[in-house]
Amino acid sequence: MSPSNDPIAAVSQRLDTFLSGQRTSTADLGPDARLLTDAAARSLTGGKGLRGRFCVAGWRAVASADRPAGDPPAEVVTAAAALEIFQAAALVHDDLVDNSDTRRGRPSAHRALEQTHRDLGWSGDAAAFGRSAAILLGDLLVAWSDDLLEEAAATASADRGASARARYATMRREVTIGQFLDVAEESAFRTAPDDEHAARALRVASLKSARYSIQQPLAIGAALAGADDAQQAALAAFGHPLGIAFQLRDDVLGVFGDQARTGKPSGDDLREGKRTVLVAYAREALAPTARRIVDELLGDRDLDAEQIASLQRTIVDTGALERVEQLIADSAREAERALSGARLGNAAVGDLRDLARAATVRVA
Secondary structure (H helix, E strand, O other): OOHHHOOHHHHHHHHHHHHHHHHHHOHHHOHHHHHHHHHHHHHOOOOOOHHHHHHHHHHHHHHOOOOOOOOOOHHHHHHHHHHHHHHHHHHHHHHHHHOOOEEOOEEOHHHHHHHHHHHOOOOOOHHHHHHHHHHHHHHHHHHHHHHHHHHHHHHOOHHHHHHHHHHHHHHHHHHHHHHHHHHHHHHHOOOOOHHHHHHHHHHHHHHHHHHHHHHHHHHHHHHHOOOOHHHHHHHHHHHHHHHHHHHHHHHHHHHHOOHHHHOOOOOHHHHHOOOOHHHHHHHHOOOHHHHHHHHHHOOOOOOOHHHHHHHHHHHHHOOHHHHHHHHHHHHHHHHHHHOOOOOOOHHHHHHHHHHHHHHHOOOO
16 A cells, blocks of 8 residues: 555554543543553554554545545544554453463563552562453453444444444454354364364454454445445455455464564464464374374473474474465465456555555565
8 A cells, every 4th residue: 555545644643542532531540540541552552553454445445436535534544443442452352362471572461461560569469460450451442442433433424334333343243253263272173073173273264363354344444435235245255365364374473483573482373272274284184193292282381492393394394384375375366356347446456455465475
């Protein structure tokens, strides 16, 4: 997306204004309450702004179908900001579930809150405080996201606002179920047939990431532009396979990524026991004895560098990495084909293709 069309500056400004308002409205609640709002503000720093970008891109693709669109209106920027806050909430809860120590090169929210407890000299278990506070932090962020989305929907016309609101509600439900299925799979894999693991992992990727990260943000932006059914269908046919490719790239980075670029330790997904498509493909190619060894190692929080390297070699040697890279490429091509012939703005379609490349060809 060209710098002149980059929505991040406008979305960031909207977030800053919203945060300032929240700090003002909660100022009389005391310094302890300020700890939570400050933690919420910290959780919104960094990141790629992907969901906000796709929300604006969805609006632009529809709004520019028949005439030049110009800058996105306030309701679209506000909806994009709501999605960025929702993403922050999801990451807070995700890191808590995964017991992750870092996020974007900094302490994860529950670890930072744990340290706050220690720094203040409070009594009790600092780790337990960090976990409890992070649950509430995630809940607060979801509430903030709801507030902003409702503001965006109320600013738009009644039918466009109702459509955006309904798609946002669907996104919230799907990603929550996807998160649960992700957690469940780390235990349920033992009773599921080995030849079903990849399909089960793709189901998680669809609900937890593909629809939530790309498909629904596109749909929300398009709804605010007054998209018809055919336009929404074209964007969905683009967004879902691209979202799958995006998540598969995340899975690769979770095993092979450079900590200096990803902000998380290399091989962290292996320590967390993530049952990804990458792992499923590797297990399919292993003999039963070797498969049992992999299963014993996955999810061990104390895996050392040598054990991580051994699992990485196994994933490469079984051809699993190559298969996933091919699936990423195939999904990206499927997404690109979906835009051909769609009644969407030509320049906006070019922006969508640029975003697709940024989402799938990346190192962080």
